[in-house]
Amino acid sequence: MSYCAAIETMQPEARKDLHKRYHDHHYGFPIHDDNELFGRLIMEINQAGLSWETILKKEESFRAAYNNFNIAAIAAYTEADRERLLNDAGIIRNRLKVNAAIENAKTIQQLQKEFGSFEKWLEHHHPKTKEEWVKLFKKTFRFTGGEIVGEFLMSIGYLPGAHTESCLVHQKAVKAGALWAKK
Structure with a gap:
């Protein structure tokens, strides 16, 4: 299961929020x-x-x-x-x-x-x-x-897989310069 799918199934909200912040703003983004x-x-x-x-x-x-x-x-x-x-x-x-x-x-x-x-x-x-x-x-x-x-x-952002293509964050990571997306 991808990290994207995993956080969608998490409960309670506090746990989901902790992962969601990391997923939406850090995971898969170049540093x-x-x-x-x-x-x-x-x-x-x-x-x-x-x-x-x-x-x-x-x-x-x-x-x-x-x-x-x-x-x-x-x-x-x-x-x-x-x-x-x-x-x-x-x-x-x-x-x-x-x-x-x-x-x-x-x-x-x-x-x-x-x-x-x-x-x-x-x-x-x-x-x-x-x-x-x-x-x-x-x-x-x-x-x-x-x-x-x-x-x-x-x-x-060096290896693919941080976000599924259907994940809303996927394109943000690509636009931020994830190297796996550069051919």
């Missing part, structure tokens, strides 16, 4: 800010094994805990920061996911040096199939399997 791209990757990594609703409810806590997803700040985290994150009840307290965020920030800094930005690194490798992206991400980043990579790239 041009490296820190926000990294933030989406952190959230997708943290969703592994959990519901997306859990992650959406914790987004503000993630932003606060991870310096508003500032790549340079996270790359400089110390062992004390790692422990702070592991003790923060507002986020997902999983050592592998916390370590992945810190190490992936360092990796993105290297990509920024080489390509100018994380976004330019992504653009450099576009287009790829999901399988090719997964292979590249597994080679480049920590804690990035098929579901994480697929959802991350779909959520930022």
Whole structure:
């Protein structure tokens, strides 16, 4: 079932509204800010094994805990920061996911040096199939399997499938510049 169809069947209204805001204004739309791209990757990594609703409810806590997803700040985290994150009840307290965020920030800094930005690194490798992206991400980043990579790239407009063609948001994502739509 697509994300579009899933939110239409959700109840109660509060849950539907939480997903609807994400669906209508964020899911499948390009992101041009490296820190926000990294933030989406952190959230997708943290969703592994959990519901997306859990992650959406914790987004503000993630932003606060991870310096508003500032790549340079996270790359400089110390062992004390790692422990702070592991003790923060507002986020997902999983050592592998916390370590992945810190190490992936360092990796993105290297990509920024080489390509100018994380976004330019992504653009450099576009287009790829999901399988090719997964292979590249597994080679480049920590804690990035098929579901994480697929959802991350779909959520930022690099892979198709975020919205069905009958979804009212589909054309908005295309007009916003979703790269999967550019042939």
